[in-house]
Amino acid sequence: MAEYSNSKEEYYRLARRKRMFAVVCMVLTVVAFFASLTVGFYKVSIGEAIGIISDHLHGTISDIQADSIIFNSRLPIAIFAIIAGAALSAGGAVMQTILRNPLADPYTMGISSGASLGATIAIIMGTSLWAGFSNSEFIVVMAFLFSLIPVGVILLFSIKRKTTSTKIILIGIAVMYMFSAIVSLLMVTASEDTLSEIYAWRVGTLALVSWGDILIPLVGTVGCLTLLMVSNRRINVLMSGANCAQSLGVDPKRTTLIQMVIISVMTAVVVSFCGTIGFIGLVGPHVARIFVGSESKMLIPASAAFGSVFLLVANSIASVSGPYGLPVGVVSAIIGCPLFIFILIKMRRNAWK
Amino acid sequence: MESKEYEIEKQEYHAGVVSKILFIIACIVVLVVVTTLSCSVGTGYGFLETFGILWDHITGVELEFRSPEWWADYYVWNNVVPGVVMALVAGAGLALAGTVMQSMMENPLADPYTTGISSGACLGAVSAIIMGFSFATVASGMGIVVNAFIGALIPAVIVIMLVRYVGNSPSTMILIGTALSFFFNSMVTLIMITADAADLQSAFLWQIGSVSKAAWSDLPLMVAMVIISSILVQAVSTKLNIMSLGENSAKSLGLDVSQFRMLCLILVSILIASIISFTGVIGFIGLVAPHMVRYIVGGDNKFVVPGSILVGAIVLVIADVISRSLYVFGNVPIGIVMSFIGAPVFLYLIVRRKSQKEVF
Numbered sequence: 001m002a003e004y005s006n007s008k009e010e011y012y013r014l015a016r017r018k019r020m021f022a023v024v025c026m027v028l029t030v031v032a033f034f035a036s037l038t039v040g041f042y043k044v045s046i047g048e049a050i051g052i053i054s055d056h057l058h059g060t061i062s063d064i065q066a067d068s069i070i071f072n073s074r075l076p077i078a079i080f081a082i083i084a085g086a087a088l089s090a091g092g093a094v095m096q097t098i099l100r101n102p103l104a105d106p107y108t109m110g111i112s113s114g115a116s117l118g119a120t121i122a123i124i125m126g127t128s129l130w131a132g133f134s135n136s137e138f139i140v141v142m143a144f145l146f147s148l149i150p151v152g153v154i155l156l157f158s159i160k161r162k163t164t165s166t167k168i169i170l171i172g173i174a175v176m177y178m179f180s181a182i183v184s185l186l187m188v189t190a191s192e193d194t195l196s197e198i199y200a201w202r203v204g205t206l207a208l209v210s211w212g213d214i215l216i217p218l219v220g221t222v223g224c225l226t227l228l229m230v231s232n233r234r235i236n237v238l239m240s241g242a243n244c245a246q247s248l249g250v251d252p253k254r255t256t257l258i259q260m261v262i263i264s265v266m267t268a269v270v271v272s273f274c275g276t277i278g279f280i281g282l283v284g285p286h287v288a289r290i291f292v293g294s295e296s297k298m299l300i301p302a303s304a305a306f307g308s309v310f311l312l313v314a315n316s317i318a319s320v321s322g323p324y325g326l327p328v329g330v331v332s333a334i335i336g337c338p339l340f341i342f343i344l345i346k347m348r349r350n351a352w353k
Numbered sequence: 354m355e356s357k358e359y360e361i362e363k364q365e366y367h368a369g370v371v372s373k374i375l376f377i378i379a380c381i382v383v384l385v386v387v388t389t390l391s392c393s394v395g396t397g398y399g400f401l402e403t404f405g406i407l408w409d410h411i412t413g414v415e416l417e418f419r420s421p422e423w424w425a426d427y428y429v430w431n432n433v434v435p436g437v438v439m440a441l442v443a444g445a446g447l448a449l450a451g452t453v454m455q456s457m458m459e460n461p462l463a464d465p466y467t468t469g470i471s472s473g474a475c476l477g478a479v480s481a482i483i484m485g486f487s488f489a490t491v492a493s494g495m496g497i498v499v500n501a502f503i504g505a506l507i508p509a510v511i512v513i514m515l516v517r518y519v520g521n522s523p524s525t526m527i528l529i530g531t532a533l534s535f536f537f538n539s540m541v542t543l544i545m546i547t548a549d550a551a552d553l554q555s556a557f558l559w560q561i562g563s564v565s566k567a568a569w570s571d572l573p574l575m576v577a578m579v580i581i582s583s584i585l586v587q588a589v590s591t592k593l594n595i596m597s598l599g600e601n602s603a604k605s606l607g608l609d610v611s612q613f614r615m616l617c618l619i620l621v622s623i624l625i626a627s628i629i630s631f632t633g634v635i636g637f638i639g640l641v642a643p644h645m646v647r648y649i650v651g652g653d654n655k656f657v658v659p660g661s662i663l664v665g666a667i668v669l670v671i672a673d674v675i676s677r678s679l680y681v682f683g684n685v686p687i688g689i690v691m692s693f694i695g696a697p698v699f700l701y702l703i704v705r706r707k708s709q710k711e712v713f
Contacts, residue, residue, distance in 0.1 A: 102524075171700070174696060174700035177696040178700070181689060193550050195554055203542050329539070334539050341515065341532050
């Protein structure tokens with residue numbers, strides 16, 4: 001009996017710790033959100049920033065310049081950073097879980113290369129195919145459409161045949177390679193200026209986000225995150241391997257494919273607006289996993305919260321580095337990589353063995 | 354009874370060995386033919402004409418200074434042949450490195466760049482091209498090469514140092530390599546986004562990989578490294594076989610796995626650095642060539658190693674021919690041709706493979 005109550009206490013203690021991590025991350029997100037409003041070349045304090053926003057909402061704008069910087073530029077960027085961080089990191093967490101591979105990230109299925117190809121074609125064409133779209137909107141549409149092609153190919157190959165998760169990864173990589181080859185060919189033949197525009201798109205930046213770009217990613221991310229959370233038990237079961245999952249009443253192939261489609265849509269809506277921001281989808285889940293373990297019910301929200309904080313902070317640093325600011329993708333890799341190696345060393349062996 | 358069965362097995366084994374040796378001889382013949390053929394493509398001379406020019410050069414026929422024959426000889430010998438030789442040597446070396454890497458990482462998806470070598474080389478080259486920073490003088494033309502060489506070795510050294518703390522299981526090495534690739538790539542990106550458009554283009558072209566600017570002076574280091582490494586790897590090919598049995602079996606067969614893995618890593622790193630610092634990062638050949646060979650000769654590294662070297666050389670020489678014959682459509686570097694060949698082959702390998710273990 002004593003042992004039982006001990007282990008029961010232990011369990012509750014661990015559960016509390018896991019909740020603590022998620023709560024701390026969420027609090028940090030709020031703090032980082034307001035802090036990021038103040039960071040930049042136009043300096044304001046947190047209080048002033050909140051004042052400016054509330055002025056705008058009450059329709060009493062006192063300083064038009066400050067209002068346009070804080071409300072129309074930094075606020076949408078900060079909101080987008082939260083959305084993108086949550087989507088990429090949670091997507092990475094689920095992808096790593098269902099494929100049982102620590103190197104999987106939301107781009108494992110080739111979404112980034114598809115989006116790059118779409119955007120590259122749109123940038124090289126320089127115009128829009130459909131009347132009423134500007135070129136920048138056309139880039140978003142093309143990136144979105146093309147980013148889903150690799151997923152389609154994977155589905156095509158795996159619906160009829162017997163598929164293992166390794167095979168899914170490999171097909172994703174193969175499609176990714178093919179798309180990258182086409183993108184490289186287009187980039188080599190492109191003019192110098194077009195090349196630098198394509199390059200900038202591929203690195204990924206939040207600096208150009210405006211209010212008009214928020215709605216679709218927000219709806220997409222919230223919707224897909226809800227779907228992932230609803231099926232968190234199935235995702236857990238998949239972790240134990242295909243045979244085990246089958247005997248527990250979960251069709252491993254169907255579940256894997258469904259979750260993959262959800263992740264792909266979620267990633268695609270974010271990436272087509274901001275370019276392919278790397279690293280967060282790989283490292284975010286690893287950090288969260290250290291604190292909350294691998295159970296999806298806690299891992300998904302914890303990853304999402306950590307991803308948001310990380311991307312907010314990285315974006316704030318990016319926006320003040322260099323004369324014109326840097327793309328957030330670069331900064332997050334430069335911060336994230338040493339962090340990742342530190343974690344590896346600290347843990348001696350990765351959590352997967 | 355037993356001895357009879359044994360005899361049959363022995364005969365089958367020898368039959369297998371003969372067919373594998375035949376495959377390797379066939380590869381040598383194909384390589385020689387393809388290489389000589391490729392010297393005439395894109396030159397405007399016919400095949401026999403080119404062959405005559407080469408033959409005259411090798412046999413040392415005296416040509417009148419600045420006569421048409423002299424120009425033809427000058428053009429073919431100094432502009433075409435170095436590129437062909439570089440493609441051949443680079444293909445051989447990259448395929449060899451891929452074979453070793455796949456065996457030591459126990460991972461069919463490993464390629465020569467798995468530990469981040471390519472991203473380090475890119476950082477070195479890009480910093481020379483764009484920022485003019487170099488360990489040698491950029492003006493001498495060796496700046497990019499020296500930088501790429503040193504840059505390529507940095508991730509390798511970091512991996513070797515970190516492995517002391519985290520243990521050198523393949524999965525850890527791949528994780529560290531991936532993290533380092535991300536890091537160096539982001540540094541490359543950082544430099545590239547600050548560059549003006551023209552510098553960006555030349556840096557981008559370097560990253561894709563090309564042999565079109567090869568000169569005779571680029572070749573000695575590369576050739577020497579490829580020959581030395583081929584001999585060394587062939588000598589330890591049975592150890593590679595043992596290694597792919599897995600950590601525990603290898604240990605019980607008396608192989609110090611982690612030490613051997615370290616030695617392999619060092620050899621591969623220097624080999625790759627000496628190649629890609631001249632050619633740029635040519636992808637796929639190191640990944641695909643060993644698979645093609647394993648598909649034909651099976652998993653015995655005694656045959657896979659020479660087979661990969663030959664097949665890698667053949668494939669890259671062919672890619673170079675395609676790249677040169679596409680010149681009417683603009684400059685299509687060998688790296689892009691290679692990825693267009695490699696990606697479908699890779700997909701085919703995956704889709705038709707029945708189980709994960711078939712080639713390993």
